Amino acid sequence: MIYLDNAATTMIKPPCVVQAVTEALTSLGNASRGAHGGALDANRLLYRTRGKLAGLFGCPRPERVIFTGNSTEALNVAINGTIRSGDHVIATALEHNSVLRPLYRLRAQRGVELDFVPADWAGRVDYSDFERLVRPNTRAVICTHASNLTGNRLDVARIGEIAAAHGLLFILDASQTAGATPIDMARDGVSILCFTGHKAMMGPQGTGGLCVGGDVDIEPLKVGGTGVQSYLEEQPGEYPTRLEAGTLNGHGIAGLSAAADFIERTGIDAIHDREIGLARRFYEAVADVPGVRVYGDFSTWERCPIVALNLSDVDSALVCDALWRDYGIAARAGAHCAPLMHRALGTEAQGAVRFSFGYFNRADDADAASRAVREIAAGVRS
Amino acid sequence: MIYLDNAATTMIKPPCVVQAVTEALTSLGNASRGAHGGALDANRLLYRTRGKLAGLFGCPRPERVIFTGNSTEALNVAINGTIRSGDHVIATALEHNSVLRPLYRLRAQRGVELDFVPADWAGRVDYSDFERLVRPNTRAVICTHASNLTGNRLDVARIGEIAAAHGLLFILDASQTAGATPIDMARDGVSILCFTGHKAMMGPQGTGGLCVGGDVDIEPLKVGGTGVQSYLEEQPGEYPTRLEAGTLNGHGIAGLSAAADFIERTGIDAIHDREIGLARRFYEAVADVPGVRVYGDFSTWERCPIVALNLSDVDSALVCDALWRDYGIAARAGAHCAPLMHRALGTEAQGAVRFSFGYFNRADDADAASRAVREIAAGVRS
Missing domain, CATH: 3.40.640.10 (Type I PLP-dependent aspartate aminotransferase-like (Major domain))
Structure with missing residues (x-):
């Protein structure tokens, strides 16, 4: 997993x-x-x-x-x-x-x-x-x-x-x-x-x-x-x-x-830098993929190691299911208990697919996830 | 211990x-x-x-x-x-x-x-x-x-x-x-x-x-x-x-x-019987020791594996300290968060020394505790 x-x-x-x-x-x-x-x-x-x-x-x-x-x-x-x-x-x-x-x-x-x-x-x-x-x-x-x-x-x-x-x-x-x-x-x-x-x-x-x-x-x-x-x-x-x-x-x-x-x-800074490095690696690999919409402010990396996105208008739960079933990737779909935020982002119905990185993740994990997102996005477009 | x-x-x-x-x-x-x-x-x-x-x-x-x-x-x-x-x-x-x-x-x-x-x-x-x-x-x-x-x-x-x-x-x-x-x-x-x-x-x-x-x-x-x-x-x-x-x-x-x-x-009955057996073994060894006052109803063993007692008018904390220091026995002194019960027993000031048995205790533990109580009680009398 x-x-x-x-x-x-x-x-x-x-x-x-x-x-x-x-x-x-x-x-x-x-x-x-x-x-x-x-x-x-x-x-x-x-x-x-x-x-x-x-x-x-x-x-x-x-x-x-x-x-x-x-x-x-x-x-x-x-x-x-x-x-x-x-x-x-x-x-x-x-x-x-x-x-x-x-x-x-x-x-x-x-x-x-x-x-x-x-x-x-x-x-x-x-x-x-x-x-x-x-x-x-x-x-x-x-x-x-x-x-x-x-x-x-x-x-x-x-x-x-x-x-x-x-x-x-x-x-x-x-x-x-x-x-x-x-x-x-x-x-x-x-x-x-x-x-x-x-x-x-x-x-x-x-x-x-x-x-x-x-x-x-x-x-x-x-x-x-x-x-x-x-x-x-x-x-x-x-x-x-x-x-x-x-x-x-x-x-x-x-x-x-x-x-x-x-x-x-x-060291809390070392932990932060590592987690953010992984999130950033993933973000930079998926942000420009056609059909991918990333949510949030990425103009600064003074943030948490979270990247939430959607693929076109596909229900986030379907994307998460594909990630898990076809790639063994555990991400999270749905509303994330944050109703007002979804209202602001306009994602109340679709939810969002959230990738969140931890200290024990490796660069390989971020790369596998970005590859999976690219492949699923390509499938959605075709 | x-x-x-x-x-x-x-x-x-x-x-x-x-x-x-x-x-x-x-x-x-x-x-x-x-x-x-x-x-x-x-x-x-x-x-x-x-x-x-x-x-x-x-x-x-x-x-x-x-x-x-x-x-x-x-x-x-x-x-x-x-x-x-x-x-x-x-x-x-x-x-x-x-x-x-x-x-x-x-x-x-x-x-x-x-x-x-x-x-x-x-x-x-x-x-x-x-x-x-x-x-x-x-x-x-x-x-x-x-x-x-x-x-x-x-x-x-x-x-x-x-x-x-x-x-x-x-x-x-x-x-x-x-x-x-x-x-x-x-x-x-x-x-x-x-x-x-x-x-x-x-x-x-x-x-x-x-x-x-x-x-x-x-x-x-x-x-x-x-x-x-x-x-x-x-x-x-x-x-x-x-x-x-x-x-x-x-x-x-x-x-x-x-x-x-x-x-x-x-088996819950086997657990109950074992714990009660230990408590009973301890109770029967200490109940008649001069200076020992046991609290509660022991006319039935439809009870919990707890035996609370005091030695004459000695503060329960002192007895517990002696049990721990001299015998390595972990018992509990004081009020046990049960104020109305102490009022009923007349032990508000003295507290009580509580021995409570568990499934992993052995007969040796009960015997060591009853020996310790007898010795401390003898010390109090002399």
Whole structure:
């Protein structure tokens, strides 16, 4: 299989990740629940990993690195836990349903008002729109770091400046970037960063979390056992306990910890350059093929290693099926949970075929994919 | 290490569980997100596992087996998603904070009324109290299958009958029993069963879920991407998608699936008998030791393999420290997230030392623990 669906999940993990999970599965107790070696080892693992992630993302305080099961959960915690009745929120047309659906639900349940910064035909935003949409009751800017459909990346520093100028919370969905794109919450004024462990971080599924900046207060989404302060009727107020009820995914977090080590050892810039190099190699080989339409802004390579395209007016699912059946290439068709982006690109019915590259892909993979696209496109024309 | 903290998490997993996770980490795509081999394999894994769990728990429909990160999340989903403003709920003094805190929060936020079936000095309930506490606005009985502190098990069939007679939802917290105690939702009238994967199921941390019976409707706790119906503004209404936003813990679920196979192969009765045999061996060796006070009802062995005790008036944490330091025995001290149970037992200040046995413990472990208890107790007396 030539796996080019890394934006959905990285299927190949660094060997150290697999080994760390395997070892944890035979040695780990339950963190914060007991004072024997197994429990303490689990506790130390969690705190070590919080520290590594705080370093990776520029989160000032390790105890404000909160673990969740995925970035959707992190976004639900961040959005539900900060946005109140009557607030106004600015998001963008690039958002994934993991941002949109929590916001739509708050609109229905709490009367929250929403505005979306539009995207043009290339999926680009105009940053002055963020300013333009600010109202007296605006509470937060919530946006993705990069479109999971086009790979276009937003300028976090610029949005952070606007948010800071207006005293807004800035919630960043780093699902597509965490692990392969430098992020610095403190420098860029990000209030809450939501990340997943199983994409560019190259960690296990079932991991992810949120990093909570400075003095942001978040109401918990779920409450329950914490192993501490058992006689309190409410969830304890301190981070990370405040937002972490129940037993964490210690085994997965052991893998995430190893993944963070792998990223540090390899260098996030080296990872980024390699992935982008592959995407660029593929893009340059297919962009001018007759019948191929590529979506997104390729005037800059400050982006994610994603190339989404269509062949004439062929349904994207048919193209993906041909890629898989005839070439063993795993790409992704359809809507990618990004409805507003498809509306902007005019691809609501057709969807798009997304190729997304990972650190463990090779140049051969990109070349096989571009050859396949050329052949399928030729077949469509004939 | 002699690990006797299996009620917190089973540290030793069947080798097939470790192997399944290891294999998944090198082969699994993202379920419901794509139609290539990696994604389809993940999808098949999820549906196969839903089927196995439905069989194990007597859940009529596999698609109503919902995965969550742990049983606390499952309980939050079940409780928040069904109990409405003005409802009355009956729970018990045996509950863990994973039930209590969601209920207390609903009392504060939605004016939900709560009553707790009391426990006597041995942690036993009087089943007529469930009947006695029913009011016109009672919506649900929510209770644990077994106390995580005493190991006392409640009679699910009896509570199910009462719930059915009054048209109440019956939400069962099977955190301490799933995997090592036969459960049959359909037979016993359980509306929603919440379970964890990392305790008696012997699966990885980061797994668990809820099984939703018949025609129960649950509002989702978190919403987001589902890989299907991307253009809907709301979370799709069908199970399991309705309650599963974001990428599931496929790697952990691969382990849970192997764990379910292990349980089926070994036989749940054989697992139960072995664990209970160890607990009984330990109990019989320590119950009459001078200075030892054991908590719970040992008139029946229809219980969980838990023995909680104290030595005279010594703080439970000191005893646990001695067990770990001097004997390499991992037990658990403190409140165990079960405040009402400690109130009933009169152990709020002292806590209790909990020994909990697992399938991979041996008779030697039980004997080493009882020897250690005798020695420490003798030291306390002298």
